[in-house]
Amino acid sequence: MRPASFGYHKATDLAHALALLAEFGDDGRPLAGGQSLVPMMNLRLARPAHLVDINALPLTAIERRGDVLHVGALVRHHRYLSDPLIAAHFPAFLEAVHWIGHPTIRNHGSIGGSISHADPTAELPAICLLYDATIIASSTGGDRRIAARDFFLGAYVTALQPGEMVTAVEFPIPPAKSTGAFIELGERRGDFAIASVGVALQWSGRQITGAAVVCCGARLVPIRASEVENLLIGRQLDAPDAAAIGRRFANTIEPVSDHSGSSAYRKHLIGELTRRTIERACQQALETA
Amino acid sequence: MTEITLAVNGTAKTVDVEPRRLLADVLRNDFNLSGVHIGCAHGACGCCTVQIDGVPRLSCLTFAVQCENVEITTVESMGGPDATHILQQAFKSEHGLQCGYCTPGFIMTLAPYVDTMLAQRRMPSDEEIREAMSGNICRCTGYHGIVSAVRKAIGDQLGSEAAA
Numbered sequence: 001m002r003p004a005s006f007g008y009h010k011a012t013d014l015a016h017a018l019a020l021l022a023e024f025g026d027d028g029r030p031l032a033g034g035q036s037l038v039p040m041m042n043l044r045l046a047r048p049a050h051l052v053d054i055n056a057l058p059l060t061a062i063e064r065r066g067d068v069l070h071v072g073a074l075v076r077h078h079r080y081l082s083d084p085l086i087a088a089h090f091p092a093f094l095e096a097v098h099w100i101g102h103p104t105i106r107n108h109g110s111i112g113g114s115i116s117h118a119d120p121t122a123e124l125p126a127i128c129l130l131y132d133a134t135i136i137a138s139s140t141g142g143d144r145r146i147a148a149r150d151f152f153l154g155a156y157v158t159a160l161q162p163g164e165m166v167t168a169v170e171f172p173i174p175p176a177k178s179t180g181a182f183i184e185l186g187e188r189r190g191d192f193a194i195a196s197v198g199v200a201l202q203w204s205g206r207q208i209t210g211a212a213v214v215c216c217g218a219r220l221v222p223i224r225a226s227e228v229e230n231l232l233i234g235r236q237l238d239a240p241d242a243a244a245i246g247r248r249f250a251n252t253i254e255p256v257s258d259h260s261g262s263s264a265y266r267k268h269l270i271g272e273l274t275r276r277t278i279e280r281a282c283q284q285a286l287e288t289a
Numbered sequence: 290m291t292e293i294t295l296a297v298n299g300t301a302k303t304v305d306v307e308p309r310r311l312l313a314d315v316l317r318n319d320f321n322l323s324g325v326h327i328g329c330a331h332g333a334c335g336c337c338t339v340q341i342d343g344v345p346r347l348s349c350l351t352f353a354v355q356c357e358n359v360e361i362t363t364v365e366s367m368g369g370p371d372a373t374h375i376l377q378q379a380f381k382s383e384h385g386l387q388c389g390y391c392t393p394g395f396i397m398t399l400a401p402y403v404d405t406m407l408a409q410r411r412m413p414s415d416e417e418i419r420e421a422m423s424g425n426i427c428r429c430t431g432y433h434g435i436v437s438a439v440r441k442a443i444g445d446q447l448g449s450e451a452a453a
């Protein structure tokens with residue numbers, strides 16, 4: 001199918017984009033990589049009256065600013081794969097990016113688009129939650145700083161208001177001794193996941209001193225597994241007892257059944273992915289220790 | 290309607306389009322470039338891949354009005370009617386196609402990949418090749434012939450450079 005008619009507006013700078021978004025309100029939408037919006041428009045699942053093309057805006061930096069990593073809204077997914085700051089400080093982020101779609105999709109899809117689209121099992125929303133990112137939402141009224149845990153409200157629903165757009169995402173740089181992993185399962189390579197788990201660990205000696213765990217597929221938004229995090233702290237890197245932790249976590253969730261799997265299947269899968277991801281992160285910690 | 294000038298395969302032409310028109314449709318209908326094949330029209334199959342400034346892009350997820358001031362290339366620019374490009378030749382000899390519907394998309398996705406490997410003077414693993422073409426679907430070949438074609442295109446060039 002083909003999209004319904006819309007007005008096309010190419011924003012020349014941020015002020016222009018925000019003025020256009022303020023003018024159109026609910027009827028306007030930013031157009032970034034188009035890798036989610038255009039399929040939705042082609043299928044007539046979305047019919048925005050106005051598109052504000054933001055691709056010319058200079059929101060493309062990945063850079064350290066004090067103790068945070070600043071990522072501009074228009075950073076394309078493939079950039080992380082060769083970025084030294086991502087590799088050095090955010091290993092679970094780096095692993096997650098390999099699971100996003102295909103090379104052609106990663107060349108054009110942007111972080112602002114991915115988190116605003118908020119697919120329930122998209123990788124970058126999960127990574128924002130895992131690393132306690134802050135999302136900067138800008139409008140003609142100024143900037144709002146929204147914690148990732150307050151940003152994702154439901155499947156394809158975020159805290160963004162009409163007239164607002166994401167301009168950047170800030171990731172606090174983790175302490176020196178930290179590592180992480182991200183594993184998912186989909187029907188085919190490059191598909192959206194059925195479920196995924198991301199883990200970020202800190203340690204001292206051989207003991208885990210800090211843990212963050214994120215899971216997609218348990219609910220219609222990514223969730224932090226705080227019970228798993230608490231269980232991990234104090235355990236030894238070479239004996240995290242990940243299988244038992246995975247089973248315990250699986251017993252606390254009630255995933256929905258859908259075309260890609262029953263609730264029971266997802267529970268089992270998430271327990272298993274939790275085990276594998278914890279073990280992988282611990283292994284990486286031991287290798288760097 | 291919006292008047293836009295597109296540079297396609299080295300030639301600029303001005304056309305009048307509605308903003309909602311996909312680059313894929315404009316290339317096929319207004320530029321008569323029927324090598325741009327449309328499979329799914331929502332980004333899932335890779336058939337309509339073209340290059341924008343040398344980078345593969347799905348022309349079904351791109352509006353033509355977005356494409357002023359860039360260089361668009363389609364499969365027609367590659368090896369002409371005789372398909373003389375090294376990758377096209379390798380697709381032929383390695384049975385990288387059968388019905389041919391997906392082939393332009395594969396060629397446009399993989400030609401820059403072959404160039405990158407040649408610049409790095411490196412033969413990728415089969416797994417890397419499969420990852421590079423993972424956004425393109427072929428229902429005939431089972432992909433083995435396509436992987437061999439990529440290996441052959443890279444191998445022949447690396448070999449002839451080594452011999453020279």
Ligand SMILES: Cc1cc2nc3c(=O)[nH]c(=O)nc-3n(C[C@H](O)[C@H](O)[C@H](O)COP(=O)(O)OP(=O)(O)OC[C@H]3O[C@@H](n4cnc5c(N)ncnc54)[C@H](O)[C@@H]3O)c2cc1C
Nearest residue numbers: 032033034035036037101109110112113114116122166332
């Ligand atoms: C075949 C295929 C496979 C894919 N597989 C995956 C996958 O495995 N994992 C995954 O995560 N993604 C996947 N994607 C989606 C891809 O990652 C998208 O790029 C991403 O979800 C959206 O980014 P975009 O820049 O293309 O946004 P667009 O499509 O341009 O926009 C998406 C939405 O966000 C809004 N928007 C865009 N930018 C902003 C902004 N700065 N502020 C506010 N709102 C904004 C738009 O108005 C729209 O509502 C896939 C896509 C395809 C076609």
